[in-house]
Amino acid sequence: EVQVVESGGGLVQPGRSLRLSCSTSGFTFGDYAMSWVRQAPGKGLEWVAIVRSKRYGGTSDYAASVRGRFSISRDDSNSIAYLQMDSLRTEDTAVYYCSRGILIERSDAYQVWGQGTDVTVSS
Amino acid sequence: QSVLTQPPSVSAAPGQKVTISCSGRRSNIEFNYVSWYQQFPGTVPKLLIYDNNKRPSGIPDRFSGSKSGTSATLGITGLQTGDEADYYCGSWDSNLSEVLFGGGTKVTVL
Numbered sequence: 001e002v003q004v005v006e007s008g009g010g011l012v013q014p015g016r017s018l019r020l021s022c023s024t025s026g027f028t029f030g031d032y033a034m035s036w037v038r039q040a041p042g043k044g045l046e047w048v049a050i051v052r053s054k055r056y057g058g059t060s061d062y063a064a065s066v067r068g069r070f071s072i073s074r075d076d077s078n079s080i081a082y083l084q085m086d087s088l089r090t091e092d093t094a095v096y097y098c099s100r101g102i103l104i105e106r107s108d109a110y111q112v113w114g115q116g117t118d119v120t121v122s123s
Numbered sequence: 124q125s126v127l128t129q130p131p132s133v134s135a136a137p138g139q140k141v142t143i144s145c146s147g148r149r150s151n152i153e154f155n156y157v158s159w160y161q162q163f164p165g166t167v168p169k170l171l172i173y174d175n176n177k178r179p180s181g182i183p184d185r186f187s188g189s190k191s192g193t194s195a196t197l198g199i200t201g202l203q204t205g206d207e208a209d210y211y212c213g214s215w216d217s218n219l220s221e222v223l224f225g226g227g228t229k230v231t232v233l
Contacts, residue, residue: 035222037168045160045168045211047222061220102173108215108222109158109173116167 002026002112006098009117012088020117022081022098027112029079030054031104036072036083038094039116048072048096050107051081061107066092088121095119127151127212127225134231135202143197143228145212151223155215157195159188162209162227171210172197204232 008020022034033056036048049072051060060072071084081098095116102111128146135141145157159172170179172188175195187198195214199206212225 037224044209044227045162045213045224047213047224050222063221064219097167102170102179106156108156108213109170110160110168110213111170111173111179113167113169 002100004098004100004112004114006096006114006117009096009119011120011122013123014088014090014121016088017084017086018088018119020083020085020096020098020119022083022114024079024081024098024100027100029074030076032100033107034072034074034081035099035101035107035110036081037097037099037110037113038092038119039097040091040094043094046094049083052107053104056105085119088119090121093119093121126216126219126223127214129210129212129225129228131226132229132231134233136233137202137204139202140198140200141202141230142199143210143212143230145195145197145214145225147193147195147214147223148216149193150218151193151214151216152190152195153193154217157188157190158213159186159195159197160211160213162211164209168211199230202230202232206230207232 033052035050099110100112160168162168175190176188
């Protein structure tokens, strides 16, 4: 069974950092790009970042709203993706979902989702 | 404000059909694939349509997708009360190098 489990969320003060983890199982992690998508309370989906598989260069891209503050990475040996969030702002408050695309070669079309981890940025 | 534009809400009676539009630009919808997601309150989004019009395994054929130019459409036929949810379109944007989501459309079954 394909599984994705996020962890690392919590309450953090503005300007501080937090690292989210995405532990996976049930599929060949190294073959897929992994992404983070967030959803602020009562709001819609907002894409955050993607890290591609090594086969596709291992490159990453970020939403403009987090570029320069967030960093996505992957550990293929342990099937884990990370999201390092620095200089957090109140507007980063959201549920953060780790997700995987339906197709190996694609950066979108997210079929696999974790249950999400809550991040609250508040003083 | 989302770059992909969806109507905030649509509604129809049980058994009827609804369509949800998603309007974008050449750099996203026209030149890249469109996906659609269904989300019930308090739950995780579910992929309904990918590559403009393909359904993942297990998604009933009451759900369909199409694309023309800079717009895409999700259709739901044989509307059921269980279809009441929020629906989002998504597409890669080649200029921004980002995945964009629409603002979401709430479907109400009258």
